[in-house]
Amino acid sequence: MTDNEYHFLKTLPERQKEELFSMGSPSIEMRKKQLLKLKTILLEREEDLMKALYSDLGKPSFESFSSEIAVLLNEIDYVCKHIATWNRPEGSRHLRLGYVEAFKKKRHPYGSVLIVGSWNYPVQLTLMPAIGAIAGGNFCVIKPSEHAPATAELLKEIINQAFPPEQLYVVTGNAQTASLLTSAPFDLIFFTGSEQTGKAVAAQAAKQLTPVILELGGKNPCIIDETGFSTAAIKEIIWGKFLNAGQTCIAPDTLFVHHSIYEKTLDEISASISAFYGDQPEASGDYGRICTDAHFQKVAAFIGQGHVRHGGAYDRKNRFISPTVLTDIKPGSPILQEEIFGPVLPVIPYTDMRTLLSSGNLQRDALTGYIFSKNKSRIQLFSEYMRSPTISVNQVIQHAASPHIAFGGVGRSGYGAYHGKAGFLAFSYEKTDYQTYHYLRFQGKFPPYSDRNMKALKKVRRWLL
Template sequence: MPDHDIHFLKTLPERQREELLSTGRPSPEVVKKQLLKLKTILLEHEAAFIEALHSDLGKPAFESFSSEIAVLLNEIEYVCKHVAQWNRPVRSRHLKLGYVESLKRMRHPYGSVLIIGSWNYPVQLTLMPAIGAIAAGNRCVIKPSEHAPATAELLKEIINHAFPPEQLHVVTGDAQTASLLTSSPFDLIFFTGSGKTGKAVAEQAAKQLTPVILELGGKNPCIMDETGFSKAAIRDIVWGKFLNAGQTCIAPDTLFVHHSIYEKTLTEISACVSAFYGERPQASGDYGRICTHAHFQKMVDFIGQGIVREGGTHDRNDRYIAPTVVTDIKPGSPILEEEIFGPVLPVIPYTDLKSLLASGSLQRDALTGYIFSSNKEQIQLFKEHMLSPTISVNQVIQHAASPFIAFGGVGRSGYGAYHGKAGFLAFSYEKTDYRTYHYLRFQGKFPPYSDRNMKALKKLRRWLL
């Protein structure tokens, strides 16, 4: 990287802070104008985004619009509708003995925010956090993933043309560029990606005491009990698993099926895959591709760890992995321990939900947990077992599109949340204007202290402090 580029990146956070300081915190009206500019970009360049996403991930146009563009348009519209309300100060007064305290609490932007996006949804996962950051009044630097190069270059070209670098700027590059950025003096870092890289980002940020929001992944368990089987349920699971060729952080990772419905579940999954993608999914225009050759090889290795009941074929040159179902997996196999993040679905029978939960087979702190059931006791048992911030009953993935739901993880699936108001809160902190109005002044709080004042303090502490 040329020295002038390094200097530009290193000094960009400070320039963004200076610009924010000189212009002041943007009003809700200014924020809306910035967000509506983003909306215009998405609408005017829709075809270009769809083409770039197809180049990087083989995404069909419908999935590109629904899971990348439409959710961003909805988020912008929702935030624009509510941002003025979120920015209003919260005022309160409290009567104390000798004085009245007056509080005005308001949200304040962090300043210059770094957003590191992921390759699997390279438009949504870079611009969704940017919407929250802009809504809170911040300046932003976006680093898209180098593993989705066509989309990254398009974002850079369009956004850097529409916004000055002191307001919003896109930087492309590899892991070296990301390392340079995470060591720069940003006021907040938002990262979406793997747990391994997330740890590295958090460690680098900790050296400068920079706060971090981590959106990671996890093995999202999906349970179908004896009351949960239906063709509609299987359709939802198959769609959610193989959307974007399985490269979705909230996809059902592993399906646990009650033994009484196990075989008919496998039969219906195969029928559903054929209905969605035909007998040759590789020829289907509605099925995506694996992002990188390294990730492709990981999927091939996973397929070899069980008995293939559906799919299993693959083409390295095309980065194609068929929608695959595997069974009869040996305990301890990597596919049961690691996040799959691809179009390979283990289907595992169980006999008793309590025993399954007690076995340790489920990652309790996954990003989300799914259960298909009409049994309220079973649903409650699953909800109490899981630590995931979201438990979805009888559907998959749809909850992530809602601006009313905070999206984020816990434990190994990350920390911090965004979307809707949660995004506004994540990218701002509470700033308080505190004042007191005295009608009596007590000298006992000042030295020299006395036993008499100590007794008075213990008796009146609730009204004095």
């Protein structure tokens, strides 16, 4: 990085703040205009984006469009439709003892926002928070992941050509660039990535008291009981697990199956994998690849920690790991402790739901939890046990595509939420203009205080609310 580039990045947040201060909060019309410009870019460069995603992740065009581009287009449409309502000021007047108070509450942008994207969905997870930030009236600096270089460079090209840097700017670079940005004077930082890196971002931001939204990961449990088994249910689970070659933060991480349906579930899983990707998934055009060599090495190491029921093949040169199902995993194995984030599915039998929940084998604060069941009491029990902000019943992944549902974590899976209205609220704060109209002044509130004034205060206290 040259001295000029360093100076430019260091001063860009202040330039964006100055731009906001000079113009005031962007009007709803301006925000819509920015969002629709972003929509136009997505539509016009759709093929280029899908080619970049294939280059980085071997992602099939269908998955690229459905899980990256389409959800962004739908989000923009939804936000543009509702943003004026969300941004409408709320006013109120109340009679107090001796005076009337009036206040008007409205949403206000934070200012200059830094968005640090992730490599597994490098278009969606980079631009989805930007939509919320623009809706909230902010200007943004976006740092895509360097681990998806083709997508990062394309985003830099198309965004920086369409927007002035004082409004929206994409910066590419490695971890050193990210560290420089997180230490710059932004008003809010939005980070998507691993728990370890998220802690480092939060620690850096804390030095400047910069608020942070963290979207991390976790071991999302998936339970199927004897009432939830069906071919359709298994297809849903397998689709969600091996979408994007398993590199999805809300993918089912580990499957817990009631012992009475364990063997037929395993058979149905193998049948579904073969139906989706064929007997040679490395030749399938519908199955992706692992993003980096380092991540390939981590995921491939999991395969040796259990009995391979299906799959197990891998090719380091092409970063290919076949859809793999493991059974007979020893307690305490790393695959049961760490987020897998790849195409390896441990399948574990259980006998009783309450015993399973009390075993400590389920991460309660994962991003989400899945249960396939027709038993309402068990569904309720699972929902009450999990701390995750979302619980999905008889379906996987789908909830994350809905702008009606806030997406975010709790505890180890992060904090803060976005999508739809939640994104608008996340990237703005409530600002109140307060005014009073005095008819009587209570002189006793001023020093010097007295016992008499204290007695009077206690008598009128209830009318002060």
